[in-house]
Amino acid sequence: MRRLFAWLAVILLLPVLAAAAAVVAAIDGKPLVERSDAISPIAVAQVRRLLANHDPRHQQAGAVDSVDIPANLIDEGINYVAGRFLHGRGDFALTDGTGQARITVVLPGRYFLNVTAALQPVDGKPAITRASLGKLPVPAALANYLLSKAIAASGFGSEWQLALDAIQDIQVNPGSGMVTVTYQWEPQILDRARAVALSPDEIRHLHEAHQSLAALLAHRAPGSPITLAEILHATIPADTDPVGHGRAALLVLASQLARIDLAGLVPAAKTWPRVRWVMISLGGRHDLAQHFVVSATLAAWSGEPVADAIGLYKELDDARHGSGFSFIDLTADRAGTRFGELLVKKPEALMTRVRSGLQDGQLLPVFSDLPEDLHQKEFRQRFESPDSPQFKALSREIERRLDSLPLYQ
Known part of the structure; x- marks a missing residue:
């Protein structure tokens, strides 16, 4: 009888032991991917070119076209998604006609979940052909099933299928570092994306923010001056849903400063009152208000890496073709990003400070001594590149000045 009980105990414990063994195999003591969450200006330039050449x-409708997507852009996209939504890191590389994606998610106790997946075309569609969780191999069929379920659970199942x-x-072209995608365009894709x-709720917040800004400026003479601090003080604070309200206020203000019609994003905005x-x-300076607000909007909606990358790309592009690289503009970008x-991470603290009154000096540190109007030749002579010690030293000085402002402490 004792043997029978022992045998039954072993049978009952087997699933538990197997599950425990799977967990142990899936969890690692070291991260597979270690990198920063920064997005390079090169990636921003690549996205701009892709959108310009394939503007949806x-x-x-029904047109067939092909787009060459650089592998490094996919790499930065995976790292951004891993950082933004999983608080982890990711990467992507092409090897022997296969795309290799890796993601590391930090777990409590300094443990890590390392996910790897080999991606290859199957019948002309992207598919996982090999996967693992740590040391635990995952059958390809199960990996594809779990991916589709995860996408459906996120609410994007129909868009993914489209x-x-x-x-x-x-x-997959490892030699050129490109993934070429041939597609047949359907307008539903853009409609669903919008x-x-x-x-x-976000559209409602935008409507309210638009009305608030229109009312604030309605009695001012066209073109009359007003400080950004005054506008933020009047439009940002909110008692309920401060993040949603604040993000909407920034997006409305950014559209006004950049002269972008909100109706392109929200068709109903065509009927909203005109903002003077x-x-x-x-x-x-008007341009510093633009830099600050656009960066703040990008950071609030897409995260700090996107805002920083676009700000740096803009200055590098200005050095080549525009008014020249400006560390003053970059300071306004970084202030707006912060x-x-x-707003997203400590909304109550921000609301308290904004309600108490704002002045320009609370938003932006002293900047008059920072170099600007550096065209490409002069920029290279003085700073070489954004990776040079000289550039990094001045960037640290900008961060130090921002750190000195109570708003960003």
């Missing part, structure tokens, strides 16, 4: 607003249906073929970009054009300034991050 100008695609004809994208898959549009893809006609995929070619529909899921903003929730009903006034001269919004920060530190006495403001947007503060």
Whole structure:
């Protein structure tokens, strides 16, 4: 009888032991991917070129086209998604006609969940052909099933299926570092993207923020000056849902400063009241208000890496083709990024400070001694590149000045 009980105990414990062994095999003591969450200006330039050459607003229904996507852009995209939504890190590389994706998620107790997946075209569609969790191999069929379920659970199942249906073929080209995707364009893809970009609550917040800004400026003379601090003090604070309200206020203000019609994102905005054009300034300069607000909006909606990357790309592009690289503009970018991050991470603290009154000097540190108008030749002579010790030293000085402001402490 004792043997019988022992045998039954072993049978009952087997599933538990197997599950425990699987957990042990899946969890690692070291991260597989270690990198920063920064996005390079190169990636921003690549996205701009792809959108310019394949603008979805100008695609004809049923038209077949091909797009070459750089592997390094996919790499930075995976790292951004891993950092933004999983608080981890990720990477991607092409080897022998296969895309290799890796993601590391930090677990409590300094343990790590390392996920690897080999991606290859199967019948012209992207598919996982090999996967593992730590040392635990995962059957390809199960990995693809879990991926589809995860996408469906996130609420993007129908959009994912639309994208898959549009893809006609995929070619992996390790030699050129490109993944070539041939697709048949369907306008539903853009319609669905617009529909899921903003929730009903976010659209309601945008409507309220738009009305608030229009009312604030309605009695001012067209083109009259107003400081950014005044506008933020009047439009940002909120008693309920401060993050949602604040993000909407920033997006409305960014659209006004950049002269972008919100109706392109929210069709209903066509009927919203017109916001009077006034001269919004920060530190006495209109361009610094633009830099601050656009960066704050990007940080609040997409995260700090996106805001920093776009700000740096803009200055490098100005050095080549525009007014020249400006560390003053970069300071306004970083100040705006910090403001947007503060809104998302510590909204109550931000609301308290904004309600107490704002002045330009609280948003932006002293900047008049920072170099600007550096065209490409002069920029290279003085700073070489964003990776040089000289550039990094000045960047640290900008961060030190921002750290000295109570708002960003």
